[in-house]
Amino acid sequence: MNRKEALKKWEEIIQDIENKKPEIDRLFKILKEANIEQTIAGISQKETEANSKSELIGQLYQKSEEKIKEIDNIKIKTEELLNTNNEQAEKISDLLQKAAAGTLFEAFKIRKTEHEKSASFWVKMIGVAIIALLVIAGWIVWVVHIKNVLSYEFLVKLSISIPLIFWLSFSTKQYTKSKKLEEEYAFKSSISLSLEAYRDLLKRESGEPTKAEVVPFITSAVDKIFSSPNENLAQHSIKEDKDIVDSFSGLIEKIARLIGK
Structure with a gap:
């Protein structure tokens, strides 16, 4: 192929392209319109899906808000129940x-x-012992005045009163012990009731100065309540028993010496 023929062939190709250009433009236009409609349809579908999801999210948000309110209500009721239980527990206590x-x-x-x-x-x-001692004393005096008794006979008769003297001393000691215990338990019973009032005072007054004054008092009162009332009595009882034994021992020795004379 020579140059002239090649040029002619090229011109034919160009002319053919020019002839087919309207058809190509029409096809491009159709494709373009089809892509736009498809895109619009896709956008509409995406918008519908987005609206659906947004509505679903809104429903979930509303439900979550309702659940939060329910939880808050349950929390409030729980706190009220706890407060009520604490109050009742405190009242029971x-x-x-x-x-x-x-x-x-x-x-x-x-x-x-x-x-x-x-x-x-x-x-x-004690009354019986005193009366018995008075009766024996009167009898001894009567015997001494009416009859001429020897000194040792008088002392023998006088020795009859020794058990009564011991009885009187023992009865007096037991009475003193019972009276002290009676006063001790009366004191304990009074303090046991007053402790509740001081406990309420300690609960109402939260200041440290008040506690510093009340707590030692309550502690001391509790110690006195639960201390054994027999401790102090035991200490005094040993001394009293020793004094009684010493007194009677001395009295018996004196009577024995007088009888020996």
Whole structure:
């Protein structure tokens, strides 16, 4: 192929392209319109899906808000129940403590009544011993004045009163012990009731100065309540028993010396 033929062929190709250009433009236009419609349809579908998801999210948000409100209500009710339970527990504790104080009071009152009866019994024994001593003393005086008795006979008759003297001394000691125990339990019963009032005072007054004053008092009162009332009595009792034994030993020795003369 020579140059002339090649040029002619090229011109034919260009002319053919020019002839087909309208058709190509029409095809491009159709494709373009189809892509736009498809894109618009896709956008519409995406928008519908987005709206659906947004609505679903809104429903979930509303439900979550409702659940949060329900949880808050449950929390409030739970706190109210806890406060009510705490108040009831505190009331029960107060009632138990008051009952315990009342139980202590009744227990101490019973013991006090027992020692009152014991003290009353020993008072009667003291009276009987005194009357018996007076009767024996009167009888000895009558014998001395009416009959001429020897000194040793007088002392023998006088020695009859020794058991009565011991009886009187023992009865007096028991009466004193019972009376002290009666007063001790009366004191304990009074303190056991007053402790509840001081406990309430300590709960109301939260200041440190008040606690510094009240706490030592309550501690001391509790120690006195639960201390054994027989401790002090035991210490005094040993000394009193020793004094009684020494007194009677001395009296017997004197009588023995007088009889020996």
